[in-house]
Amino acid sequence: MNYFSSNFKLGILGGGQLGKMLLYSTRKFDIYTCVLDPSEQAPCKIACNEFRQGDLMDFETVYNFGKLVDVLTIEIENVNIDALETLEREGVKVFPSSRTLQTIQNKSTQKLFYKDHDIPTANFTRFAYTSEIKEAVNHGGLNLPFVWKAAQFGYDGYGVKIIRNLEDLTGLPNVECIAEELVPFKNELSVIVARNLDGEVKSYPVVEMEFHPEANQVEYVICPARIEESIAKKARNIALKVSDAFNHVGLLAVEMFQTEEDKILVNEVAPRPHNSGHHTIESSYTSQFEQHLRAILNLPLGKTDNKVAGIMVNLVGAENYTGNVIYENIEHIMKMEGVTPHIYGKKETRPFRKMGHVTIVNENIKEARQIAEKVKNTIKVISE
Ligand code: ADP
Numbered sequence: 344m345n346y347f348s349s350n351f352k353l354g355i356l357g358g359g360q361l362g363k364m365l366l367y368s369t370r371k372f373d374i375y376t377c378v379l380d381p382s383e384q385a386p387c388k389i390a391c392n393e394f395r396q397g398d399l400m401d402f403e404t405v406y407n408f409g410k411l412v413d414v415l416t417i418e419i420e421n422v423n424i425d426a427l428e429t430l431e432r433e434g435v436k437v438f439p440s441s442r443t444l445q446t447i448q449n450k451s452t453q454k455l456f457y458k459d460h461d462i463p464t465a466n467f468t469r470f471a472y473t474s475e476i477k478e479a480v481n482h483g484g485l486n487l488p489f490v491w492k493a494a495q496f497g498y499d500g501y502g503v504k505i506i507r508n509l510e511d512l513t514g515l516p517n518v519e520c521i522a523e524e525l526v527p528f529k530n531e532l533s534v535i536v537a538r539n540l541d542g543e544v545k546s547y548p549v550v551e552m553e554f555h556p557e558a559n560q561v562e563y564v565i566c567p568a569r570i571e572e573s574i575a576k577k578a579r580n581i582a583l584k585v586s587d588a589f590n591h592v593g594l595l596a597v598e599m600f601q602t603e604e605d606k607i608l609v610n611e612v613a614p615r616p617h618n619s620g621h622h623t624i625e626s627s628y629t630s631q632f633e634q635h636l637r638a639i640l641n642l643p644l645g646k647t648d649n650k651v652a653g654i655m656v657n658l659v660g661a662e663n664y665t666g667n668v669i670y671e672n673i674e675h676i677m678k679m680e681g682v683t684p685h686i687y688g689k690k691e692t693r694p695f696r697k698m699g700h701v702t703i704v705n706e707n708i709k710e711a712r713q714i715a716e717k718v719k720n721t722i723k724v725i726s727e
Pocket of ligand 1: 502
């Protein structure tokens, strides 16, 4: 099929920042795009060819949108899966597949999938309701501490809580959930795998998340991860195994723990471009967004090596500021070497809202890390 400067239409469910960055690549290739998002102010609006406003969880809306396009992809997982399944049956190409999304949308079925495919993951117990956990603990069927995770609709750490005693369960929603072994980990790692329809597959170098020592928030995404080569190899191989198990087409970001004993355990996956791959825009031969397009359109995959080391800092809304956003000191960080800000285009900031990110590239990863810290301490996302 001819995708370039043609009548071909690519549909994207979701119009947030991931979609917007994907659109830089569709623009580069002159591929026609249609985007569906509930918000009239979606960041994608400025770069797609057609924008439609609508509910991503509504069958009719997603189905009717899908009928307009040749290939359909997502930039957010919470979409109506029945509609995707119907579209697949009617000949629309959907990547990731409805089946993959179905497995992933629910943490309980996602974890079972890993067990079934012999993919290392932390042990867990499934519960239909949070209220059943107490009894399991009292009867010795479950040991404290553990990590409570809502099976559905968690995002960016909401829907996850470490439970050290039974009182910690107070106030949690009474929903389907899992109780997962608390993993003492050295590092949180991520590997992005790209796979096209022909089965060509490539993985990106391992990325490491560095956490704030007190706030327990990811501060820096660092590529390549500062880990031993043998661990990196193990992580990349496990990520490839996961992609293969899903028979995945497109990008699959595989988040993993490196345990104290250097075991690699898969935490969760995202079947789309991912926060842990933003640095690739500046630091890799092929950005994750271009790679996602190549994969879902069954084109040859691009080289995944780093040209230089890359570090990513998320720009989130500062606490106590809500309203029209200002990026304070952005000129100061732009004076620093190898620093590029990305502003997603959300007009309103709120505490902890993801508003943009900054990439720092440098031949030397230590220098990159020092500059990243300066960036972090200089720019502030505040309101007027
Ligand atoms: P979300 O889907 O909201 O991103 P995750 O499952 O990735 O939720 O969990 C969020 C964070 O909680 C992880 O990045 C990690 O720091 C911590 N976490 C999750 N599971 C465990 C676990 N089993 N043991 C220890 N920490 C965990």
